[in-house]
Each structure stands twice: as structure tokens, then as C-alpha cells.
Amino acid sequence: MVTKLRKTIRTPEIFIKASEGVVGREIEIKSILAAMDAGKHILLEGPPGTSKSTVLRKIARVTDTSFYTIEGNVDLTPSKMVGHFNPSQVMEDGYRPEYFEKGPLTRAMEEGGIFYIEEFNRMPADVSNVLISPMEEGEISIPRYGAIKAVRPFTVIAAQNPFDDVGTVRVSRAFLDRICLIKMNYQSEEEEEQIVRLRTGCEDLDIISIAVKMARKTREHSDVKLGASVRAAIDLVDIFASLQKLSDQPEQHFLIAAPMALSNKIWLNEITSKTPEGIIDDIRSDLRADLDKLLGHDEDETTGSLLRRKVYEKGLDKNKEREREEKEEHYVKKNSSSTR
Numbered sequence: 357m358v359t360k361l362r363k364t365i366r367t368p369e370i371f372i373k374a375s376e377g378v379v380g381r382e383i384e385i386k387s388i389l390a391a392m393d394a395g396k397h398i399l400l401e402g403p404p405g406t407s408k409s410t411v412l413r414k415i416a417r418v419t420d421t422s423f424y425t426i427e428g429n430v431d432l433t434p435s436k437m438v439g440h441f442n443p444s445q446v447m448e449d450g451y452r453p454e455y456f457e458k459g460p461l462t463r464a465m466e467e468g469g470i471f472y473i474e475e476f477n478r479m480p481a482d483v484s485n486v487l488i489s490p491m492e493e494g495e496i497s498i499p500r501y502g503a504i505k506a507v508r509p510f511t512v513i514a515a516q517n518p519f520d521d522v523g524t525v526r527v528s529r530a531f532l533d534r535i536c537l538i539k540m541n542y543q544s545e546e547e548e549e550q551i552v553r554l555r556t557g558c559e560d561l562d563i564i565s566i567a568v569k570m571a572r573k574t575r576e577h578s579d580v581k582l583g584a585s586v587r588a589a590i591d592l593v594d595i596f597a598s599l600q601k602l603s604d605q606p607e608q609h610f611l612i613a614a615p616m617a618l619s620n621k622i623w624l625n626e627i628t629s630k631t632p633e634g635i636i637d638d639i640r641s642d643l644r645a646d647l648d649k650l651l652g653h654d655e656d657e658t659t660g661s662l663l664r665r666k667v668y669e670k671g672l673d674k675n676k677e678r679e680r681e682e683k684e685e686h687y688v689k690k691n692s693s694s695t696r
């Protein structure tokens with residue numbers, strides 16, 4: 357059993373604060389808060405770029421919960437999660453508890469924090485089995501050190517991409533039986549447009565709409581196994597807007613920005629003979645009408661051009677939002693690397 361509850365995380369105010377600056381995701385935020393409050397652990401299942409980190413970092417911040425994150429991969433060992441005795445001190449003086457350097461899992465347990473594992477299904481089964489006792493018993497026994505007890509709301513959150521089958525291992529039944537599932541699918545087109553608007557500061561709805569459409573169409577393309585996330589749409593708008601700062605040549609700039617933003621973010625089917633650039637061309641042809649609107653082919657040239665310049669100048673003044681994000685990132689990093 358997990359020991360005493362360190363703090364309350366269930367108030368309506370916390371839910372409201374956690375939702376601020378996050379587009380949509382009310383149900384997912386509620387579900388995570390509820391799981392934490394109930395002392396449950398979570399499997400977050402969703403493709404890349406579907407707001408898993410954004411939502412968790414926000415929750416950690418508003419609940420004043422420390423946040424430790426590691427990436428699951430074949431090189432991960434139990435001691436990288438749990439901690440280890442400092443070898444030189446042990447050689448000199450033997451095994452003493454003060455020579456034990458705690459890892460992110462044991463720190464999260466003691467601080468009642470979130471232990472977030474990205475790409476969970478890439479970590480070896482013997483490493484994931486180490487999590488079972490902390491999750492089930494709220495305790496872990498470390499040879500020559502003793503037991504470490506978890507403080508609530510200590511929560512293990514494992515993330516996996518349902519489409520990922522490269523280097524993945526089968527998640528054990530024992531693990532799945534001790535965890536609750538929350539799915540993070542792609543958001544709606546309208547929500548993705550809002551996300552891009554929020555993250556880029558761009559006010560030109562035409563380029564936002566086309567960037568989101570392009571990213572979404574990669575997900576439906578028959579030659580694509582895993583399409584681009586909203587990150588690609590954010591990159592497309594950012595790059596396009598920055599290019600427009602240099603000169604007003606939207607057509608050329610779109611042709612530069614689209615492959616830069618999209619081609620390395622799509623994962624092709626093994627059997628296709630197409631290239632990512634070919635797929636982007638296909639999608640561009642599908643979206644010809646939207647592109648004409650963006651490029652001003654269907655409007656008076658001078659008005660279109662002036663309007664665009666005004667929009668981009670406004671859009672490029674987006675640093676306030678970025679600064680806020682950076683501060684948030686700094687806060688999380690601080691909490692990831694220090695005991696509090």
C-alpha cells in the first residue's frame with residue numbers, strides 16, 4: 357500500500373488550472389487527475405505529438421508534483437531507474453546507505469511524484485518488472501540499502517505509441533493488470549488549428565488551416581504507416597512565416613517549408629516505392645484549392661500581398677507564448693534533476 361497522501365490533487369480549481377493553455381483534452385486531464393487521486397498508475401497510449409508530455413507537465417506543475425522522466429530503450433537497466441551505490445565510496449568504505457545514489461523511480465516514490473516513462477514498450481521486460489512492486493505495494497526493496505516507501509500521489513505513467521513495432525517488446529500481462537489505460541488519439545481538425553495558432557502565434561488562418569490539413573492527410577495516405585503529428589503543422593507555419601519575413605513569395609516559401617516540416621515526420625509502409633516528398637506532392641495536389649486561397653491566386657494581388665504581410669508581422673510577434681513555455685520547461689527540468 358502507498359503510504360500517506362502528501363497533497364490533494366482533486367479540487368475543481370486544479371482541474372481548471374491544468375486545462376489552461378491546453379487545447380481540449382478535458383476528459384484526459386480529468387482521467388489523469390482521478391487516477392492519481394485514486395492511487396492508480398497509468399498507461400498513456402497515443403501516437404507522437406498527441407499532447408502526452410504537455411498535459412503531464414502541466415498537471416505536475418499545477419499540482420506541485422515533481423516530475424521524473426526517462427525514455428524506455430534496450431539500454432535501460434533497473435539501476436538507471438532505481439539507483440546504485442557509488443562504486444568508489446563502496447570500495448573505500450563498504451556498503452553504507454548514504455552511498456546509495458537514488459534514481460528517478462526512487463526519488464519519485466519518496467517525493468510523491470510522477471515517474472513518466474516514454475516509449476515504455478521499448479524497454480526490456482526485466483526492467484519493467486522492477487516497477488511492479490512500487491506500483492502494487494508502494495514499496496521497493498533495495499539490497500544492502502533497505503526499503504523505500506512511496507508517498508502519494510506517487511504515480512507511474514507509461515507512454516506507448518500503438519503504431520510502434522520497431523524494437524518493441526510485448527508488455528507483460530502482470531504489468532498491464534496493474535495499470536489503467538488512457539488513450540490520447542489525434543485531436544479534431546479544429547483543435548489542431550487552435551494548437552497551431554497557440555504555439556506559433558500566427559493569425560493567418562489560411563496557412564494554419566492548410567498546414568493542419570496537410571499533416572492530417574499524411575495520416576490517411578495509403579502509403580504511410582504513421583503520419584505526421586500536429587508538430588509538423590506547427591513547424592510548417594513557423595518556417596513559412598519566417599521565410600515570408602525575408603520576402604513576400606508565398607508560393608516558393610510554401611514549397612520550401614512543406615517538405616522541411618513534413619518529410620522526416622512520416623513513416624512509410626515497407627512496400628511502397630514512394631518517397632516522403634512524393635507523398636507531400638500528392639497531398640499538395642489534393643489541396644490545390646486551399647493553396648490557391650493561401651497564395652492569393654484568387655484575389656487581387658496588391659490587397660492579398662498587403663494583407664499577408666500584415667498578418668505575418670503580427671504572427672511573428674509570438675515570443676511571449678514561447679517564453680512562457682520555456683519557463684515551464686525549465687521548471688520541469690529543475691524538478692527532474694533535483695530532490696525537493
Ligand SMILES: Nc1ncnc2c1ncn2[C@@H]1O[C@H](COP(=O)(O)OP(=O)(O)OP(=O)(O)O)[C@@H](O)[C@H]1O
Pocket residue numbers: 377378379380381402403404405406407408409410411474551554555586587
Ligand atoms: N492539446 C494541446 N494543447 C496545446 N498544445 C499542444 C496540444 N497537443 C499538442 N500540443 C503541442 O504540440 C507539440 C507536441 O505535443 P507533446 O510534446 O505534448 O506530444 P507527445 O504526445 O508528448 O509526443 P511524443 O510521443 O512524441 O513525446 C508541443 O509543442 C505541444 O505544445
Ligand SMILES: [Mg+2]
Pocket residue numbers: 408409410474
Ligand atoms: Mg512527449
